[in-house]
Amino acid sequence: MxxxxxxxxxxxxxxxxxxxxxxxxxxxxxxxxxxxxRPGPMEVLRQARGQLAELTGMEAESVSSFEQTEEGWALEVEVLELERVPDTMSLMASYQVQLDPDGQLTGYRRVRRYERGRADAHRPGGR
The missing domain is CATH 1.20.5 (Single alpha-helices involved in coiled-coils or other helix-helix interfaces)
Incomplete structure (x- = not known):
């Protein structure tokens, strides 16, 4: 038993x-x-700016475009590349930045350089 x-x-x-x-x-x-x-849009923006600054050594001044894509996130970031006096003659640059869905930078490239005081040329038929 x-x-x-x-x-x-x-x-x-x-x-x-x-x-x-x-x-x-x-x-x-x-x-x-x-x-x-997953991080929200504001966290993604902060991460993107920080990661780009760490990689390039240049601080982001503004984000001129930001969207969620199938691959993650796509941003266009404006940075000060070369400071001049007067400030309107400083060289700025726009960088396209790609991030994965978690906000980790996967790539970036400079798409244009311009003087801070210069506006984009007017394009016929565009605004």
Missing amino acids: SNTNNAKESQSSQNSQNSSDSHNTTDDATDNTTATK
Whole structure:
């Protein structure tokens, strides 16, 4: 009879263990979901500016375009490339910046340089 009682106790112990394991698995899945929460637009902007500054050594002055894409995020960032006196003669540059969905920079390139005081040329038919 003691073998029967030992078997029942052992089975009961295993069931408790399995129940506890499945509960822990559920908690782990919940924690993973929270850990993979994607950053919002403002956080992406901050990350993009910081990462671009770290890579180029130039601080972003403004973000002139920002959109979410299928691959992540695309931005156009204006930076001061060469400071001159007067300030209107300083050289500015626009950089296209690509980020993954988590806000990590995946690429950038300079698309134009211009003097701070110069407006874009007027294009016929455009505004």
